[in-house]
Amino acid sequence: MLKKRIIPCLDIKNGRTVKGVNFVNIRDAGDPVELAKQYVAQGADELVFLDITATIENRKTLVDLVNRMAREIKIPFTVGGGIHTVGDVSNLIKAGADKVSINSAAVTRPNLIWEIAQEFGSQCVVVAVDTKFEEGHWKVYVQGGRTPTTLKTLDWVKQAEEMGAGEILLTSMNNDGTKQGFALDITNEVSKTINIPVIASGGAGSKQHFKEVFEQTSATGALAASIFHFGEIPIPELKTYLKKENIAIRL
Numbered sequence: 001m002l003k004k005r006i007i008p009c010l011d012i013k014n015g016r017t018v019k020g021v022n023f024v025n026i027r028d029a030g031d032p033v034e035l036a037k038q039y040v041a042q043g044a045d046e047l048v049f050l051d052i053t054a055t056i057e058n059r060k061t062l063v064d065l066v067n068r069m070a071r072e073i074k075i076p077f078t079v080g081g082g083i084h085t086v087g088d089v090s091n092l093i094k095a096g097a098d099k100v101s102i103n104s105a106a107v108t109r110p111n112l113i114w115e116i117a118q119e120f121g122s123q124c125v126v127v128a129v130d131t132k133f134e135e136g137h138w139k140v141y142v143q144g145g146r147t148p149t150t151l152k153t154l155d156w157v158k159q160a161e162e163m164g165a166g167e168i169l170l171t172s173m174n175n176d177g178t179k180q181g182f183a184l185d186i187t188n189e190v191s192k193t194i195n196i197p198v199i200a201s202g203g204a205g206s207k208q209h210f211k212e213v214f215e216q217t218s219a220t221g222a223l224a225a226s227i228f229h230f231g232e233i234p235i236p237e238l239k240t241y242l243k244k245e246n247i248a249i250r251l
Contacts, residue, residue, distance in 0.1 A: 003250045004214050004242070005045040005221035006235055007199060008228045010035060012051045012062065012081070017229060033068050035229060040073045042235035045250060047073065048169065048199075048223060050101065050128075051081030063095045070096020078126050078169075086115050093120060101169060103128040104142040107149060107156070110163050117164030125167070126199075127160040129153060131186060132173040138186045145173050153186060154193050161194045168194065169223065172202040177226065179205025182213040191218035199223050207233060207241045214247050 010017045010032045017032045036047055049069065051062055066079055079092050080101030089100050106113050106127050116125045130141045131153040140151040157168050170190055172183035182200045191198040197220040200213045204224035213222050227233045242249045 002220060003045075003248050004219075005199070006043075006210070006239060006249070007046045007048055007221050007223040008035075008039045008044050008235070009048045009050065009201065009223045009225045011225060012049060012065065030229065032065065033072055036069055036073050036077075039228065039235065040075055043239060043251070044075060044235055046075060046221070047077040048101065049077055049079050049097075051079075063091055066092055066095040066097055080126070080128055084112070086112075086119050089116050089120060089124070093124070099124050099126050099167070101126040101128045103130065104144075106160065107140065107142050107151065110159060113160055113163035113165050117166070122164050122166035122196075125165050126169050127157075127165040127167070128169040128171065129157060129160075129190075130171050130173055133183075133186070138189075141173060145176075154189060157190050157194050161196050165196060167197045167199065169199045169201060170219075171223075175203030176201075178203055179227070181205065181209040182217075182219075182222065184212060184216050187213060187219055188217040197221065207238050210238060210242060211245050211247060214242070 012032055017030050017035055039047060076098040078099040078101050079097040083089060083100055083102050084105045092100055113125055130145045131138045132141055138153040140149045140153055140156050141147060142149055170187060175183045180203055182203045187200045199221035200219040201223040204227055210222050213219055239249050239251055243251060
C-alpha cells in the first residue's frame with residue numbers, strides 16, 4: 001500500500017511565509033527557508049511552496065528563493081505561482097524544484113499541462129485546483145481564489161488528467177484556514193473520478209482531520225499550513241497518531 005503523505009505548504013508573499021483564512025486576512029508566519037528546514041527535520045514527506053501573489057502581480061516565481069530552498073532541503077518540493085510557459089518550468093527545475101504547480105495558467109490554456117508533461121514528464125506537473133461550493137456546485141476559481149470560472153471541479157480535474165497532469169492539489173476555499181476539517185465530499189469525489197494522486201488541502205485543524213481525510217477519501221496526501229507554521233500540531237506527533245490509527249504513514 002502506498003504510504004500517505006504529510007505535506008506542509010509554504011505560501012510566500014514578498015519573500016516571507018504567510019497564512020490567511022478563506023484566502024484573505026494574510027499574516028506573517030516566518031522565513032520560508034528556515035521553516036522548510038524545520039519540516040525536513042520533523043519528517044515531512046514533501047513540501048509545497050506557492051508564491052501566492054505572483055499571478056495577480058503578473059511576475060515570475062522567486063527563482064532565487066527556490067535555489068536557496070534546494071540547497072537546504074533534501075525532500076521533494078513543488079513550486080507554484082506565476083508559471084505560464086515551459087521556459088518558466090525549466091528555470092524552476094534547474095533551480096532545484098522537483099515538481100511545479102500550475103493553476104490559473106492551466107485554466108486559461110490547458111495545453112500548457114500537456115507541454116510541460118511532454119518536456120519533463122507527468123510526474124512533474126501538479127495541477128492546483130482552488131474550488132468553492134456555491135449555488136449547489138463545486139466551481140473552479142483562479143487568480144489566487146479571486147476570480148470565479150464557469151468550470152465545474154469534476155470536469156476540470158478529468159480534463160487536467162487527460163492533458164497529462166500527474167497530480168491534483170485540491171484546495172477547498174470554503175474550508176481554507178477554518179481548521180474545521182477537510183472538504184471530505186469533494187475530495188472523495190475527485191479522488192474517485194481520476195486515476196492520479198490527489199492532495200487534500202484546506203481546513204486541517206486537528207490530528208483527527210487527517211485521519212478522516214485518509215479514511216474517508218482516496219487522497220494520497222494531506223496538506224496544511226498554519227497548524228504546522230505556528231506549532232499547533234508537530235509533524236512527528238501527527239504521524240505517530242496516524243500510525244496508531246492504522247493509517248499507512250512513513251515515520
